[in-house]
Amino acid sequence: MEPVLVSACLQGVPCRFDGRGKASAAVTGAVGDRRPVAFCPEVAAGLPTPRRPAEIVGGDGHDVLDGRARVVDDTGHDVTEEFVDGARRALEAARRAGCTEALLMARSPSCGRGTVYDGTFTGELREGDGVTAALLERHGITVRPAPGG
């Protein structure tokens, strides 16, 4: 079966910042008959669960990778290094499993594709990718946001 990298929380793993997972029939349908490779970049980077919510300040995941923006949690603690490390680990996992596509959690500062929170912790969104989504795209892995948010 063809492998597809999937945000672990979308597979029901309780790894979100709030200690929950987010499996859904829509995601199961989007995976289809492919083999899901569940991965959580933030946990892989050693961040705890639950953890403080984090957002990208000053840009999106591409800007983080280029050193123009950073990732901070809602206490102001800088977690940029962990988010970049998690992205690298996700890329390694995708390559190891032979994934050419990833189905990732919408709006996350790691996994978001096309839209992420804007760094103000007010629920506002901006165009852009999370750090992991940006790194995967840069290395030729097609990233799709999970259906249903």
Ligand code: SF4
């Ligand atoms: S980093 Fe990605 S896989 Fe991990 S909890 Fe956040 S959205 Fe889910």
